[in-house]
Amino acid sequence: MTGLREKILTTASNLFQTQGINSTGVDTIVAVAGTTKMTLYKYFGSKEVLILEVLKQGHQDFQNWLNDKLSNNTKQPSEKLQKLFDYIEEWVTSPDFHGVGFIKASAEFPQEDNPVHQLSSQQSQQFKQYIHHLATEANIKDAEGLSLQLSLIFEGAVQAEQMKRGSGAIKYAKTAAKILIDGASTQ
Amino acid sequence: MTGLREKILTTASNLFQTQGINSTGVDTIVAVAGTTKMTLYKYFGSKEVLILEVLKQGHQDFQNWLNDKLSNNTKQPSEKLQKLFDYIEEWVTSPDFHGVGFIKASAEFPQEDNPVHQLSSQQSQQFKQYIHHLATEANIKDAEGLSLQLSLIFEGAVQAEQMKRGSGAIKYAKTAAKILIDGASTQ
DNA sequence: ATCACTCTATACAGATTAGTATAATGGTGC
DNA sequence: GCACCATTATACTAATCTGTATAGAGTGAT
Structure with a gap:
C-alpha cells in the first residue's frame, strides 16, 4: 500500500488553501x-486533474462528516435543520479547518467554461440542495427560499472567517440562521 | 490630459475580474x-501596486455610489438601513457589475501578511463598519450583531452571484436582510 | 539471481512571467 | 528649427512554470 x-x-x-492554487x-x-514530479504525474495526469481531485476529496470529506454528525446526533427531521449550523461552526472552528475549496x-x-470553475459551481449547488433536502424533510413551506438563504449565510461566514x-x-x-429558520417554520 | x-x-x-488576478x-x-509596459511601470511601480490601486478604486467607487444613493433617496435614518439591500441589488444586477474586488x-x-490580503481584509471591515454606522443611526440595539450578519449575507450573495x-x-x-433587520428593530 | 515494478534523481524543453534597458517617435511650446 | 516631454517599440534578463525524458535505486516474488 503506497499512500x-x-x-x-x-x-x-x-x-492550495494556505498559498492559493x-x-x-x-x-x-x-x-x-516528499516525492517527485514523476510520481505526481503518474497519479494525476496534469495539475488541473490534481486540482479537481483535491476539490472532490475535500467536498466529499465535508459532506460525509456533516451527514454523519446529523444522522448520529439527531432524531427528528426538524432537529437536523436546527442543528445544521452548530455542526458547521464545529467544522469551521476546528484546528484542521482549511477552508472550503x-x-x-x-x-x-x-x-465559466473552466473545468475547475464548473466543478466548484456544481459543488456549491450540491450543498444548497442538501440544505433543501433538510428543509423539505422538516416540512418547511418555502424550502427553496430558505435553503438559498442558509447557503448564502454559510458562504458568507466561511468567506469572513477566511478573510480574518x-x-x-x-x-x-448561527443566530441569523436560527432567525431565518424560525421565520420559515411558522409560516 | 493623459487618461x-x-x-x-x-x-x-x-x-482581474474575468480572468483572475x-x-x-x-x-x-x-x-x-493599448499601451506598453514602460508606461504601466511608470504609473505603477509594480504589479502589486497596480493590484492595490485597482482594489482601492473599486472599493471607493462602490462606497461612493452606495452613499450617494442612500443620501439622495432616503430621509430618515431607519429608511437607509431598509433600502440598503435594494441598492445592493441594483448594483449587483447592473450590466457593468464586475464583482467585488x-x-x-x-x-x-x-x-495574512500579504499586502493585497491586508487591504482586502481592511476593505471588508470598512464595509461592515459602514453598515454598523447605518444600524446605530437607525437606533438598532445590537448594531454590532446585525451589521455582521448583513455583511455576511452581502458577501455570500456576491459570492453566489459570482459562482453562477x-x-x-x-x-x-434581500428578504433575508429584511427579516434580520425587522427582528433586530423590534427588540 | 533475475524479472517486474514502483519510485527517485536529475536534467531538460518550451512557454510564460515580472521587470528593465535602449532607441525611436510624435506632439507642444517657444 | 529646437528642446522638452510622454509614449512607443523592441529586445532582453532572469526567474518560474508545467510537463517530459532518461537512467538508476530499491524491493518483493518466483
Missing part, C-alpha cells in the same frame, strides 16, 4: 510531500 | 489597454 497518492492529495490541499507550483507540492477555487478560476481568522462571524451566522 | 493611467486601471480591473499577466493588460483578492492572496451569474441569490438575500 503516496493520498499524501500528494492532502499536501496539495493544504498548500495558482501560486502553488507542482515542484513545491512534490517537495513538501469550492469557494476559493471559483475565485481563482472565474471563467477567528473573527467570530460564525457565531452571528 | 492613460485611468485606462490601465479600468482595463486591469476588468481583466494571478492569471492576468502584465503583457495582457497593456495589450488590451476584495472578496476575490482575499481568495487569491490567502496569506443570474442565480437570483440577491433576491433571497
Whole structure:
C-alpha cells in the first residue's frame, strides 16, 4: 500500500488553501510531500486533474462528516435543520479547518467554461440542495427560499472567517440562521 | 490630459475580474489597454501596486455610489438601513457589475501578511463598519450583531452571484436582510 | 539471481512571467 | 528649427512554470 497518492492529495490541499492554487507550483507540492514530479504525474495526469481531485476529496470529506454528525446526533427531521449550523461552526472552528475549496477555487478560476470553475459551481449547488433536502424533510413551506438563504449565510461566514481568522462571524451566522429558520417554520 | 493611467486601471480591473488576478499577466493588460509596459511601470511601480490601486478604486467607487444613493433617496435614518439591500441589488444586477474586488483578492492572496490580503481584509471591515454606522443611526440595539450578519449575507450573495451569474441569490438575500433587520428593530 | 515494478534523481524543453534597458517617435511650446 | 516631454517599440534578463525524458535505486516474488 503506497499512500503516496493520498499524501500528494492532502499536501496539495493544504498548500492550495494556505498559498492559493495558482501560486502553488507542482515542484513545491512534490517537495513538501516528499516525492517527485514523476510520481505526481503518474497519479494525476496534469495539475488541473490534481486540482479537481483535491476539490472532490475535500467536498466529499465535508459532506460525509456533516451527514454523519446529523444522522448520529439527531432524531427528528426538524432537529437536523436546527442543528445544521452548530455542526458547521464545529467544522469551521476546528484546528484542521482549511477552508472550503469550492469557494476559493471559483475565485481563482472565474471563467465559466473552466473545468475547475464548473466543478466548484456544481459543488456549491450540491450543498444548497442538501440544505433543501433538510428543509423539505422538516416540512418547511418555502424550502427553496430558505435553503438559498442558509447557503448564502454559510458562504458568507466561511468567506469572513477566511478573510480574518477567528473573527467570530460564525457565531452571528448561527443566530441569523436560527432567525431565518424560525421565520420559515411558522409560516 | 493623459487618461492613460485611468485606462490601465479600468482595463486591469476588468481583466482581474474575468480572468483572475494571478492569471492576468502584465503583457495582457497593456495589450488590451493599448499601451506598453514602460508606461504601466511608470504609473505603477509594480504589479502589486497596480493590484492595490485597482482594489482601492473599486472599493471607493462602490462606497461612493452606495452613499450617494442612500443620501439622495432616503430621509430618515431607519429608511437607509431598509433600502440598503435594494441598492445592493441594483448594483449587483447592473450590466457593468464586475464583482467585488476584495472578496476575490482575499481568495487569491490567502496569506495574512500579504499586502493585497491586508487591504482586502481592511476593505471588508470598512464595509461592515459602514453598515454598523447605518444600524446605530437607525437606533438598532445590537448594531454590532446585525451589521455582521448583513455583511455576511452581502458577501455570500456576491459570492453566489459570482459562482453562477443570474442565480437570483440577491433576491433571497434581500428578504433575508429584511427579516434580520425587522427582528433586530423590534427588540 | 533475475524479472517486474514502483519510485527517485536529475536534467531538460518550451512557454510564460515580472521587470528593465535602449532607441525611436510624435506632439507642444517657444 | 529646437528642446522638452510622454509614449512607443523592441529586445532582453532572469526567474518560474508545467510537463517530459532518461537512467538508476530499491524491493518483493518466483
